Amino acid sequence: MSDEPRPPAEPHRELARTLHELAENHETPLPAPGAEIRRRAVRRRRRRHASLATIGAGAVAAVSVVLSMAFVGGKDGHSRPPAQPAATLKAPGPSSVAGSVPAATVNLSRRELVVGGRVLPISAGAAKTPTPTGRMTVTGKYKVAALPADTLGFGRGYETKTPWVIQLRTPQNRTNYIVAFTLDEKAPGNYDSTAGWIGLRRGDAEWLYRRLDTGAVVAVVGAAPRPTPMPATPTPVRTMPSGTAS
Amino acid sequence: MTEEEFDAFYAAAFPRLTGQLYAFTGDHSEAQDVVQEAFVRAWDRRREFLAEGAPEAWIRTVAMRLAVSRWRRARRWLELVRRNPPPEHMPGPGPERTALVEALRALPEAQRRAVVLHHLCDLTVEQVASETGAPVGTVKARLSRGRAALARWLSEADELAEREDDRVR
Numbered sequence: 001m002s003d004e005p006r007p008p009a010e011p012h013r014e015l016a017r018t019l020h021e022l023a024e025n026h027e028t029p030l031p032a033p034g035a036e037i038r039r040r041a042v043r044r045r046r047r048r049h050a051s052l053a054t055i056g057a058g059a060v061a062a063v064s065v066v067l068s069m070a071f072v073g074g075k076d077g078h079s080r081p082p083a084q085p086a087a088t089l090k091a092p093g094p095s096s097v098a099g100s101v102p103a104a105t106v107n108l109s110r111r112e113l114v115v116g117g118r119v120l121p122i123s124a125g126a127a128k129t130p131t132p133t134g135r136m137t138v139t140g141k142y143k144v145a146a147l148p149a150d151t152l153g154f155g156r157g158y159e160t161k162t163p164w165v166i167q168l169r170t171p172q173n174r175t176n177y178i179v180a181f182t183l184d185e186k187a188p189g190n191y192d193s194t195a196g197w198i199g200l201r202r203g204d205a206e207w208l209y210r211r212l213d214t215g216a217v218v219a220v221v222g223a224a225p226r227p228t229p230m231p232a233t234p235t236p237v238r239t240m241p242s243g244t245a246s
Numbered sequence: 247m248t249e250e251e252f253d254a255f256y257a258a259a260f261p262r263l264t265g266q267l268y269a270f271t272g273d274h275s276e277a278q279d280v281v282q283e284a285f286v287r288a289w290d291r292r293r294e295f296l297a298e299g300a301p302e303a304w305i306r307t308v309a310m311r312l313a314v315s316r317w318r319r320a321r322r323w324l325e326l327v328r329r330n331p332p333p334e335h336m337p338g339p340g341p342e343r344t345a346l347v348e349a350l351r352a353l354p355e356a357q358r359r360a361v362v363l364h365h366l367c368d369l370t371v372e373q374v375a376s377e378t379g380a381p382v383g384t385v386k387a388r389l390s391r392g393r394a395a396l397a398r399w400l401s402e403a404d405e406l407a408e409r410e411d412d413r414v415r
Contacts, residue, residue, distance in 0.1 A: 012365065015393060019366040022346055023265030028278045030260050034253030037282065041289035 102135065102219035103212060106198055109222035111189050113178075113198065115211065120204040121189025123181055124224050125196040132170045132196065136218040139175075140167035141209060164205035166212055178218070180205030192224050247296055256285055259302050266306060270362045271313050272351045280316070284308040306367065307377055314355060349399035357392035360385050 104115035106122060108131060113120040125131040142165040166178040181187055181199025188201050198220075200208060212218070247255075260281060267277035284305045288295040298304045350358055356378070363374045364385075371389070375382045 012393070015361075015396065016365040016368075018346055019269055019362070023262075023269050023366055026265050026268035026274065026277070027261035028264035028268075028274065028281075030257060031278060031282065034256040035249070037256060037285045038249060038252065038289045040286045044286065044290055 100217050103216040104218045106218060106220040107222045108224045120200055123187035123194055123199040124192045126193050129195045130224055131198060131220060132174060132176060133220045134171040136168035136170055136220060138166055138212050138214050138216045139169045140214060164209040166209060168218060247292060252289060255301060263306055266366055267309050269350060269366055270310060270358060272347045276313060280309040280312040283312055310359060345400055349396045352399060353392050353395055357388045360388040361392040364389055
């Protein structure tokens with residue numbers, strides 16, 4: 001029935017020989033006498049009742065460790081800075097937000113943020129991670145925030161300190177940020193390379209940070225220009241407008 | 247089994263089993279740990295252990311299962327810590343790194359177990375099947391895949407060694 005011949009065919013015998021050799025070369029002498037092994041077994045039996053309780057406690061501890069780790073290293077890159085509850089908003093509720101005039105408008109297709117007659121170049125979400133659109137509310141501001149670098153496309157497990165962070169709440173109640181995109185100052189106005197954030201040049205970010213208050217409305221409109229050239233209107237590369245701090 | 251009989255069995259079987267488990271785990275201390283633990287369990291559960299009628303196979307099975315569950319635990323832990331899956335097979339770094347050990351470690355666990363049991367522990371395909379709880383056909387497939395992968399790996403290692411030799415000369 002078996003087509004595994006016994007004794008095995010020639011090449012298999014070679015394998016068996018090598019394996020036997022390997023095993024023989026790695027035999028370990030007795031680390032403890034048989035009596036010690038038996039003693040351990042007996043001790044274990046005696047302790048079984050107590051150890052069952054310990055194992056239970058250990059399992060609980062392990063679960064809590066797992067849980068806390070899961071929270072600390074949450075896959076959602078936007079877990080830090082802490083998302084503020086909607087209740088802390090200075091601004092009125094969403095209904096009146098919809099009615100108010102946006103303090104700033106982000107145009108994804110033109111890669112610019114217009115505020116008070118000033119135009120700031122931006123870098124928005126890359127093709128894989130598009131920036132959400134709609135009316136955002138500023139829900140928090142951080143002079144410096146440690147943001148997980150993987151969401152900046154910088155590799156996992158790192159954090160990068162980013163200055164001038166403005167936290168936004170999207171219409172879907174998600175969190176997004178306007179940040180000083182210090183990792184790549186050339187990106188704003190030229191290409192989209194964030195994980196959905198709106199990246200500004202450092203000087204622009206600082207200026208905007210001082211200007212926008214919590215509760216302000218930021219409208220995000222348009223769609224990011226395709227990296228592949230579109231047949232009709234290839235997007236021109238925008239340069240930094242004059243009068244913009246950098 | 248009297249205490250003397252157990253001690254004699256332990257003294258005779260322990261070295262052989264650690265060698266076999268080394269082939270399976272690729273790690274010395276790991277092999278020693280799991281075999282020792284299996285012996286402790288054997289004395290603790292003498293009745294079950296003797297009822298099987300194959301004490302050495304019982305120890306080996308327990309030791310292999312212990313090794314496997316340790317890997318899984320370690321792997322899960324790594325997954326958790328790194329938040330991305332580690333390579334399919336946990337290569338515990340060991341001091342000895344012969345080509346064969348490397349090749350064995352690169353095999354999926356089921357194939358490695360089948361190869362070790364059949365070619366090293368001299369179990370028949372049917373015995374491997376009953377010990378691993380897999381159908382005979384599956385065991386045969388695992389064996390032939392495992393052998394093919396080992397052969398590929400070992401011939402590559404040979405070539406590499408030859409090339410190194412050339413460079414030296």
